Amino acid sequence: MNKSLRALNRFGLGARIGEAEKIPDPRGWLKQQLRPEAAKLEKPAIPTFEQIIAVLQETQKAQRERDREAQRLARRRSRELFEKESVAALEQRLTSASPFLERLVCFWSNHLCVSIQGKPALLPLAGHYERTVIRPHVLSRFSDMVLASAKHPAMLLYLDNARSIGPKSLAARRAGRRGRQRGLNENYARELLELHTVGVNGGYQQEDVEQLAMILTGWTVAGFGRASRRPGAPKFEFSPLLHEPGAKTVMGTRYSEAGVSQGEKAIRDLCSKASTSHYLATQLVRHFVADEPPPEAVQAISRVFASSGGDLLQVSRALVDLDTAWDPVQRKFRRPQDWFIASLRALGATRINGRLAQVLRSLRQPMWAPPSPKGFGDTLREWGDPDSLMNRAELARTLARRIPTPSFAPSRLLETMELEKTDPTPALLSDPSVAAEERVALALAGPAFQWR
Numbered sequence: 001m002n003k004s005l006r007a008l009n010r011f012g013l014g015a016r017i018g019e020a021e022k023i024p025d026p027r028g029w030l031k032q033q034l035r036p037e038a039a040k041l042e043k044p045a046i047p048t049f050e051q052i053i054a055v056l057q058e059t060q061k062a063q064r065e066r067d068r069e070a071q072r073l074a075r076r077r078s079r080e081l082f083e084k085e086s087v088a089a090l091e092q093r094l095t096s097a098s099p100f101l102e103r104l105v106c107f108w109s110n111h112l113c114v115s116i117q118g119k120p121a122l123l124p125l126a127g128h129y130e131r132t133v134i135r136p137h138v139l140s141r142f143s144d145m146v147l148a149s150a151k152h153p154a155m156l157l158y159l160d161n162a163r164s165i166g167p168k169s170l171a172a173r174r175a176g177r178r179g180r181q182r183g184l185n186e187n188y189a190r191e192l193l194e195l196h197t198v199g200v201n202g203g204y205q206q207e208d209v210e211q212l213a214m215i216l217t218g219w220t221v222a223g224f225g226r227a228s229r230r231p232g233a234p235k236f237e238f239s240p241l242l243h244e245p246g247a248k249t250v251m252g253t254r255y256s257e258a259g260v261s262q263g264e265k266a267i268r269d270l271c272s273k274a275s276t277s278h279y280l281a282t283q284l285v286r287h288f289v290a291d292e293p294p295p296e297a298v299q300a301i302s303r304v305f306a307s308s309g310g311d312l313l314q315v316s317r318a319l320v321d322l323d324t325a326w327d328p329v330q331r332k333f334r335r336p337q338d339w340f341i342a343s344l345r346a347l348g349a350t351r352i353n354g355r356l357a358q359v360l361r362s363l364r365q366p367m368w369a370p371p372s373p374k375g376f377g378d379t380l381r382e383w384g385d386p387d388s389l390m391n392r393a394e395l396a397r398t399l400a401r402r403i404p405t406p407s408f409a410p411s412r413l414l415e416t417m418e419l420e421k422t423d424p425t426p427a428l429l430s431d432p433s434v435a436a437e438e439r440v441a442l443a444l445a446g447p448a449f450q451w452r
Helices: 003-011 026-031 049-064 068-095 099-111 126-137 142-150 153-158 170-177 187-196 206-215 225-229 260-271 274-288 295-307 312-321 336-346 354-361 386-400 410-416 425-429 436-445
Strands: 219-222 235-238 248-250 253-255
Touching (some): 003 026, 049 068, 099 126, 099 274, 153 235, 206 260, 274 312, 386 436, 425 436
């Protein structure tokens, strides 16, 4: 096994031609990428928060006034902002000198995912969520990332916590006197337990979901509904009017009434539980080692997570130190976005246009649009079906037209792949009877390039 290629493909986002030979110390190369400042995404075309606010307020105004033309224009502006965010994020993956860090951003963005599917308001917010929640915390404490996620408008709107009202809150009592029912929404509390922290087997009960949902009532978004006329909206707001008063108990811990800090304490406690350490370690090892995570690797990462208080910098370093991640027997099937970026990196591309960003939809993994709060799947079973492979083959022909020059030697793509001794790819790429573009397309769509 070529460990430099394993570092570039397994931990990074795909090798460029000639890149592996420049990495004499693969583990050291990966660890030196773990610098918080390298995770920043700063490009001139990225939408400002003011632009996002303006589009969201324009959308709400058009909806209130039932102005169809204004709604159409607002949707177009939302899509434009979404496209700019998508292109910026994909170009960052394509060109970054810290591809391991970019893979970590992708992992945590998928773990604490939001989705634009069925949520038009999230179109201009999804990219901002990744930029301001995931990137700044990708090497900090996990609890800080989860708290930032819980307070971002995208998550509050995606899992409906912005609409959750305590049954005994002042707002609910007022609504009841007017003959209207406004109630508790458990969506975010359930996913916070099941998907974000302790996991489905983490020891919680339905009563814990209900109690946590009550703790998180009042965590809402200023800038929607009546508040939408406020300057500077949308942003996180704790509303005592919506909050369920009194003490609550989650997984055996009692939380006294303390306003917003009641929820902050509950979230930090969930992030520090042993079941969270084990669950997150399993997810990380599944992503970086194998679809069936080796128990010893899970235990190693779980220990680091627990002993460090969820320090993601130490956890990321520990992933590099896993011997199983460097075992030639272990391999991971590339998800569509991984394959797409790896193909472009292999061809030396440095730019992404809006049209290319949109092709991810044909690969069934569009930007920030997982089909459920579970995020996109991470195993061969989800992505290795015939339709998925056929879509890659069709796109490979399009990408092959981007070969750097007419004199480009397709055989150089061998510098980007780990191959078995009996693999026919070298013979194919060296066959002059096949057109260069066709050889490139066959290599990108071939079995060897599907794995990392």
